[in-house]
Amino acid sequence: MNPVNYLYLAALLFTIGAVGVLVRRNAIVLFMCVELMLNACNLALVTFSRLHGNLDGQIIAFFTMVVAAAEVVVGLAIIVSVFRTRHSASVDDTNLMKL
């Protein structure tokens, strides 16, 4: 099977994630969508690595996972503290600051 298809899939996932960020309200889901985008990137990296026949892409993928994990830590910390304050995870509630 042509590895290029994996690229299409990656692009698709990335787009789904991006759109998800735009349409979903729940902060957690939003955040998961971002993670989806990151994973799309990973898929793309691995595919390219395969195409080029060098390992860089895969190594980068590992880095990405670590970074993603770190992001989860920070992100959840923030989101949870907000949730405890407002008893809601909807990002639309956090709009005290505008204009």
Add this chain to the structure above:
Amino acid sequence: MTGMTLAAAIPPIPAPHIEYLQLSPMLAVFGAALVGILAEAFVPRRHRYATQVGIALAGLAASFGLILYLAQAGYATTKADLAAMGAVAVDGPSLFLQGVITLVAVVAVLQFAERRLEPRSGAGAAVDAFAPEAAAVPGSDAERRAATSGHATTEIYPLTMFAVGGMLLFPAASDLLTMFVALEVFSLPLYLMCALARRRRLLSQEAAVKYFLLGAFSSAFFLFGLALVYGYAGSVQFGQIARVVEGTATVTPALANTTGNDALLLIGLAMLGVGLLFKVGAVPFHMWTPDVYQGAPTPVTGFMAAATKVAAFGAMLRLLYVAFPGLAWDWRPVLWGVAILTMVAGAVIAVTQTDVKRLLAYSSVAHAGFILTGVIALNQHGIGAVLFYLAAYSFVTLGAFAVVTLVRDADGEATHLSRWAGLGRRSPLLAAVFALFLLAFAGIPLTSGFTGKFAVFQAAASGGAMPLVIVGVLSSAVAAFFYIRVIVLMFFSDPRADGPTVAVPSALTGTAIALGAVVTVVLGVAPEYFLHLANQASLLVR
């Protein structure tokens, strides 16, 4: 990462060669951060404040000293080269920006350490601008208890150190992966620091959420761009990418089938651009700036506004000038558009702002536009001008936000402009200093703002971007309007009876403001030496 093919037989793994000396500035900061964490764990609470401040300052001082040493030793010019297997570039721009960042960080830490402004806690302990216990729900008993017992989130210092470390690495990063990692390393701590305000915690948390979500969003774009560029070039090392783009690299047959496809390259470049433009706060990726600047604790805002811009523009310069000079004809027009949009939108929207911090946020957007004109210049002057502008701008910004921390009333800082009416009558000195900063923002001659603006515009003009210069000039006329408005408010309108009080700061904030003012004037009146420095440092290694 040296490429090695699966087909080859297993040779002994070559140990990577690391130039520790060249990397030492960053190592010093990261070291300080780690020590800070340990201190957080082991030092008893009442000593933590002193210890942490000490560690942070020590680390920064060491880093700055090392930077100076490296510059002295010629690593900025003659010995400039790639370090850590081509992952990090130690050259003029890196060292210059790292120097600026460390200085900014020092000033920022001084402000973080300010404990004279907030009223003492129930237990009589002096407290700083940060939440006593970030985890506690605002308004809950837990928080109240923490407040009365005079707790303090001393974690702020290690976080700052990590952020600074990332920022030091960001403009020096010489391959996309390092750049991505550095981006995250300095972003994640900032997200947290935004959430740590002592007053108005809801705003603070909201700022954190917004900053975090959007930041993550943008870094996802950056990463996808990275992937695509890797797909095109088969490498993430700037030099290699540049060679592939120019077609001077030896193209392996494996590369051939992707290299043909410029779409990969261009889309990748655009998406990398999104990540960086988000960090510098360029239109239309600027919308986080006002909210985050307003919500975050003011000292953090100052630090963020100054240091992030410096780091991000440094990275942008390196990316565009080292990795994609071959694509100048593709990205220049786009940046033209972004720059114009940023300058105009920033200036125009700021006109109707009513909150000092939001006002400064939009002005920072406009300034991002001005700096972009320098980036677009695409010549030696351009780099030097941008470096100088960043240095000048960051200190003005720090000073301005430091002043904001001093104008307070019962519930913390009085940031609504109407409350600033007649400040000039109440405390002329403070008002005068703030006026100085505003004039620098407006680019009035004899302030650093003017010199910087002149430098970038001049570079842009000689780079053939005269229209940009004219747009820039007109939008700075608009911008001048709202800076002037604040000055009018402070000096020519009558003070309100219930007006805010101006807190008398300790030496810490005092130093911050004084430093800001001095730099503003010196860079305005006698910029020769610093321009020289910036121009000397304007050579990027590949």
Add this chain to the structure above:
Amino acid sequence: MSFPLLTVTTVVPAVGAILTAALPPATNTRSRDRNKVVPLAFSLATLVLACVAIARFQPHGARFQLTENHSWISQFGIGYSVGVDGIAVVLILLTTVLVPFVMLASWHDADPVVDDSGTFERNRRTQGFFALILAVEAMVVLSFEATDVFLFYVFFEAMLIPMYFLIGGFGDRTKGEDAKQRSYAAVKFLLYNLLGGLVMLAAVIGLYTKTHTFDLVSITTSLQNGTLHFSPVVENALFLGFMFAFAVKAPLWPLHTWLPNAMGEATAGVAVLITAVVDKVGTYAMLRFCLQLFPQASKTFAPAILVLSVIGIIYGALLAVGQKDIKRLVAYASISHFGFIILGIFALTSQGQSGATLYMVNHGVSTAAWLLVAGFLMSRRGSRLIADYGGVQKVAPVLAGTFLIGGLAILSLPGLGPFVSEFLVLVGTFERYPALGIVATAGIVLAALYVLVLYQRTMTGPVKPGNEAVGDLKARELVVVAPLIALLLVLGIYPKPITDIVNPSVNQTLSQVGRTDPAPHVVNAIGGGQ
């Protein structure tokens, strides 16, 4: 390395400004007067230095004299290079002469408030006022001296800030609506001039991309010997960029609308500072930079600019007639006069330009005399409205008399300074553009109209209620007015010393622009048409 006279001339007031600002707030009348005498002393010292400079100046010597050249920002070829030619040195003298009078005239304008218990309001208002005036003087003098485009630009812009605070901070001591009006005027002043300055900045940068230096002398020389050449498009664009800034400052119709507000709201002294000193930088810069840097473009645009300035002459005069507010009337009169100055500059004849230079001097002195006396009157009643006055000459004959003399100077009565310059300008214009010359001449009728109408409404007729108590001029006020009037007479009867200094510079400028006076149609009766 001779004695840096010019630098000292601008440093002295600068230092004076700083010292004055640093003086402690007044606690009693003695310390209050000290806070005013110190700055006055500095301004007088500056005057002395300026006199030395003009004494050292050789009219037929080098183009620029007393020059000093130091590198300032070498990266951009920016130097701290100063030097004066005949025009500059005369204008420096004018500035340094006027500032002390302005200070004396506004002696009590910024006094600290004293409450009933006789304790002084503790602030630096007084010092601030005089320090700002000194700062303006320093910057104006330096921008007259600068022979480096960038150096000039920097101070051309920077002087806006002290002016802005002078206008906005020290109007008549009224709160509420007037204060709003005042800050509006101040902002308007700043924004107009800032916009002009920023447009000029673009032009300055554009210039640098072509010349790679800011040194006026080297640019002009390389223009002369052809090593430097602008394409017409570029030159026109740059010219317009510079001209815009100067036309706002000068001000040239239709960019004048900031002036009436600024002069109306500011104190009489500050108003004089605006129109008699600061605005002169604009007209001076046209002579110095527009003509010398862009000779071709100057010739291209001269007709258009002349038309605008003639419009300004008539328009300003007509609006002056229609004003209800004394200070605004003076402001519109000034607009009309600036029309004459610009007319003289861009007629590109030696009579026109010498006349314009003289005009700057005369307009400075005459407006000072007229407006300061008016200021004394207004300070007695605290009203700016013409309608509030009437029959003043009955109660204050000397005040009325000096006011009339000032007015006669404004309408350029022969025997007083302005006549000489105005006639030179008209002749200079008429030589090349007879039609414009004739239209401009109509301005002198209108001038008579607004001056005499103002005099009649305020000074003559039966004493209007409220004016019975208006006192005549005091000693301090006489000290201000008398010398100015004497100066007007001298300038009107024996202007030769000044014209001798100015003429050579004017001729050099014209030769740079490449224009010569049209020769008389009939063979000149006094030996060949110069």
Add this chain to the structure above:
Amino acid sequence: MDNLIPVLVAVPLLGAALLLCGGRRLDRVGHLLGTLLAFASFGVGLALFFSMLGRATDQRPIHDHLFTWIPVNGFQAEVGFQLDQLSMTFVLLITGVGSLIHLYSIGYMAHDEKRRRFFGYLNLFLAAMLLLVLADNYLLLYVGWEGVGLASYLLIGFWQHKPSAATAAKKAFLVNRVGDVGLSIAVMLMFTTFGTFAFTPVFAHASQATQATLTGIGLMLLLAACGKSAQVPLQSWLGDAMEGPTPVSALIHAATMVTAGVYLITRSSAIFNLAPTAQLATVVVGAVTLLFGAIIGCAKDDIKKALAGSTMSQIGYMVLAAGLGPIGYVFAIMHLVTHGFFKAGLFLGAGSVMHGMNDEVDMRKYGGLRKYMPLTFVTFGLGYLAIIGFPGLSGFFSKDKIIEAAFAHGGTEGWILGTCAMVGAAVTAFYMTRVMLMTFFGERRWVDDAEGNQPHPHESPAVMGIPMVILAFGSVLAGGLFSINSSFVNWLSPVTGYEEGHSPLSTTEVTTGTMVVLVLGVGVAWLMYGRRPVPAVPPLGSLLTRAARRDLLQDDFNHVVLVSGGSHLTRFLVYLEGRGLDGLVNGIAALVGGTSGRVRRVQNGYVRSYALSMFGGALVLVATTLLMRAVA
């Protein structure tokens, strides 16, 4: 001896400086000092006159260059004096009559607390007027020209507390300014044509200039003359100028200043001789004005205004003469001098009358005064006879010469002009007789003045009487002296040039003609005002009379067209300034503000919409990048 010329000007100037800056301490001696200095300069004038007589005709003009005034390359303005027969004549007239009027004023202004200032102004006037006639170039002349304008402004408005006086003064200055525009344009034209504006070179090269230029210069000079000499269309100010104290009217608005226009034209003879069009214009102006003024003079009940009208008309004669060219110049000046005597005398007489009648000016409230102020009656009467041209008196000689010259102009023009002059003479006889009768004859029509005190007509003090007597002598004798073997012609012709006119009518015919119209005029006047009693309130009168009472509607015209039109214009411009120019700027500001307010709303606080803008931005970025490549 020659270097005395500056002294002529300096002496009264010094007086003005002393009196105006001297302050109160000079109040008690001010008037004496002023008068003394006036006489001093008269003395100097005489000295110069005799030394001039001592020289041969071609030696008489002398120059005295003082200093260079405005040197700018080609433009060399000098301060230099030129004293020739023409200026000498004026010097003597100015200083002579001037001194007498100073003397008169001592009495007339005795009770005015601002007397010192009054004499200061008078001296200032003398200085300016002397400068005017002594200047050796047009620019310096212009200085004197405006100087006398200033003095006249100050003196008309001397009683500033009277709004009418202030207005009149302003009007006079403004109307004169219009004339000054003419003079300055003329000077500019000369400079551009000849490269100089000094008399000698300009006149020497006049012939080389184009006809158009010369005509232009001539017309501009004429415009100036009209302003200063109250000729149509710029005559409107003279009537109002009577608001000034009577000595001022006598000196400035009768004897000297108003005749400056005639001096200017005569002085510029070299130019006018070459510009027939300008000359034609001049004679037309002169002819029209002499009738215009005469008619006004007939209708006025205010004695001074009546005299003002007469002045206007008499100057009309002079201008007419001057416009006739070489056949007229001399007589223009001659009439100017004689008129200087009798008109000054008449005004002083009028002043003396008013002095005795509590400053009443309405002749309908006079009557039968000859018994109460005989001296005034006699002197005034002599002046009256002189002006109407009673045989043997000054006016007879000077005016008849002008009428002759008018006929001598030749052709139809000559006939028309001559007739005008004749008619003018008749009307002059009429209105002067009218004045005479209404003032000194008939029954007393006095009424109490505003304060309700009965007027006690009495003769004026000697200090006022003496000048009147002297002037009366002048009015009687001057003409005769000048005409004895045409001494005046010989005296002046070297400067102005002179040719014998060839009149279609012989001298005797003209003389008889004038005599006839004289009798006619006097007769009619007697019928109207001598036989029947004069009504104390003016009858409605004919349309012409009513118009004439209003200065033949000149002022109404000015008011409608210039004043109200102008004020509308300014009001419109003030409005425009606010709405137009400023409005534009404020509009832009408002626009920016509005946009800002609208754009701001995009910042709606929702994370997701921020993300959307980022996403959109990303798409645009990608798209444009690709597009750029596609385009390139």
